[in-house]
Amino acid sequence: MEQQNIMAAGMLHRMIREFTDNELAPLDMQIDAQGDYPDGLFDKVVNNGLLAITLPKDYGGAAFDYETAAKALHIMAIGNASMAVTLEGHFKTLEQILKYGDQRLKDAYLPSATHRIFAFSQTESSGGSNPKGISTRATRQGDDWIITGDKIMITNGGLAQVYCVLAKTDDDQMGVFLVDQDMPGFSFGKREDFIGLRGTPVGEIVMDHIKVPSYHLLGKVGQGLEIGNNAHDDARILMGAVLTGIMEHELQIAVDYSKQRKALDTPLYELQSIQEKIAEIAIARQNTELLYQHGAQLKLAHQSYAQVAAMTKSYGSRAAVRSGDMALQVLAGYGYSREYPIEHLIRDARAMEIAEGTVERMNGEITLKQINR
Ligand SMILES: Cc1cc2nc3c(=O)[nH]c(=O)nc-3n(C[C@H](O)[C@H](O)[C@H](O)COP(=O)(O)OP(=O)(O)OC[C@H]3O[C@@H](n4cnc5c(N)ncnc54)[C@H](O)[C@@H]3O)c2cc1C
Structure with a gap:
């Protein structure tokens, strides 16, 4: 730089x-x-x-x-x-x-x-991990496209005003189209009551014959899955960064508590069992930071980053949940209480084992890449 x-x-x-x-x-x-x-x-x-x-x-x-x-x-x-x-x-x-x-x-x-939020909408009740199962349709009408369908579990759904939407064209190819909440036929549906990341709205958008000009198609017809995968890769790097922040928060709480709490006359941090937990959280935090930085650097260098992005979120999400559990154990009773934020940090991190591709899907992608090396 x-x-x-x-x-x-x-x-x-x-x-x-x-x-x-x-x-x-x-x-x-x-x-x-x-x-x-x-x-x-x-x-x-x-x-x-x-x-x-x-x-x-x-x-x-x-x-x-x-x-x-x-x-x-x-x-x-x-x-x-x-x-x-x-x-x-x-x-x-x-x-x-x-x-x-x-x-x-x-x-x-x-x-x-x-000043307006943009969101990427792929998931439907008929297709989460399997985007080919979606039902949203884009039908050509002269120079326009008519979009009809229902997307669920969209990050910022309800807060965002502009949505990129994965849809099937009449010949069953995939395309991504941009729709705006101000267009006739657009409405919001249910907001999810998720257990973590409780501030982030995650909700449904309903599209009833929304007409968009031809240039609202991203790329070409047939490139929809490529664009969806690219969006996942970009998101996974950023989620690695978010997970690093969550682990830093977990670490801070565990370290602070271990300094002020004593087991008989000994501060907790002098106990080997506590040191193991703190060290493991610190190592996981550091590893996730290195992974997301590496992914971002590969993207900046226009090199392939899909594999590292998948590793970042697969490793980072599980590490942050596990680190939260270890931090909770350092605080023991207080860790289990809502008075301390650890329990909600675990719930927040847990979302990222699912969003932007489940850990299982990512581990499948990572494995295939290793098999075909
Ligand atoms: C907080 C949050 C935010 C989200 N934001 C968005 C968003 O902005 N945009 C959007 O489009 N979607 C979003 N989603 C939806 C998310 O992408 C889906 O939940 C996810 O893709 C999984 O789909 P599913 O829930 O239908 O589960 P399913 O696909 O039904 O999976 C069920 C189980 O089967 C496993 N499984 C399924 N297929 C495979 C496979 N091929 N290989 C191995 N295991 C498999 C899964 O890992 C999982 O354990 C969000 C979800 C959450 C929780």
């Missing part, structure tokens, strides 16, 4: 740290209990320019690279993982429009990405 970029990245990360310490961390427990962002909090994210971190300057963004953006989410997730995942969903969607979008689509929509 050039000197100027390093300084700019340092300033961004300082700003994110301050925002997290002042605005997010104090509300972390409230967000979990309330199951939503308190009024006005998301406006502060927008007003501080956080939606535009990765957006190119041509569209009014700050144009930070992916590694810098991932580190920003890592820092944010130390204070609150829900908001970091909200930004992850937005950033990964912008990446697909930048990579596959027609220039007319970029000009029409990307300038609004500084």
Whole structure:
């Protein structure tokens, strides 16, 4: 990275740290209990320019690279993982429009990405791990496409205004189309009552014969699965960053508690059984950080990063759940109490064993790649 970029990245990360310490961390427990962002909090994210971190300057963004953006989410997730995942969903969607979008689509929509949230919608009741099972249809009508279908479990569903949607064309090929909540035929459905990442809205969108111009198709007909997979890869790197932040939070709580709590006259951290747990959390945190940084660097270098991205989220999500369990055991009774955030950090991390491809799917992809080396 050039000197100027390093300084700019340092300033961004300082700003994110301050925002997290002042605005997010104090509300972390409230967000979990309330199951939503308190009024006005998301406006502060927008007003501080956080939606535009990765957006190119041509569209009014700050144009930070992916590694810098991932580190920003890592820092944010130390204070609150829900908001970091909200930004992850937005950033990964912008990446697909930048990579596959027609220039007319970029000009029409990307300038609004500084204040409007974008989301990527693939899952349906008939197709989660298996996107070929989806029922959403895109039918050609003259120069337009007509989109009809129902997407569920969409990160930022209800909060986002712009959605990239995987659909089947009449000849059963896959395509990704951009729809806007202001278009006739668009409505929101059920919001999920998920056990973790309780601030991040995850919900349903319903599309009833939405008409979009031909340039709302990303890439070409037949490229839908490629774009969906690319979105997963981009998301998995950012989720690795979020998981690193969660583990840092777990580690802080375990370390602080081990210094102030005594077993007879000995501080907990002097006990070998406690040291083992703290060391394991620290190692897992470090490994996940190295993995997400490596994935982001490969992406920046235009090298293949799908495998490392899958490893990042597969390893990181399981490590963060396990680290949470070890931190809980360091605090024992207090760890098991809702008074401390550890139990909700475990629930937050657990979501990432499922979202953006289940661990089982990713381990399948990793294994195939190893078999075919
Ligand atoms: C917090 C959260 C956020 C989400 N955000 C989004 C979003 O923004 N956009 C979106 O489109 N979706 C989103 N999802 C949905 C998510 O992508 C799906 O839940 C996920 O792909 C799994 O699909 P499924 O729930 O239908 O489970 P299924 O596909 O039915 O899987 C059930 C079980 O079978 C296993 N399984 C299925 N197929 C295979 C296989 N081929 N190999 C090995 N094991 C397999 C799975 O690992 C799992 O254990 C989100 C989910 C969560 C929890």
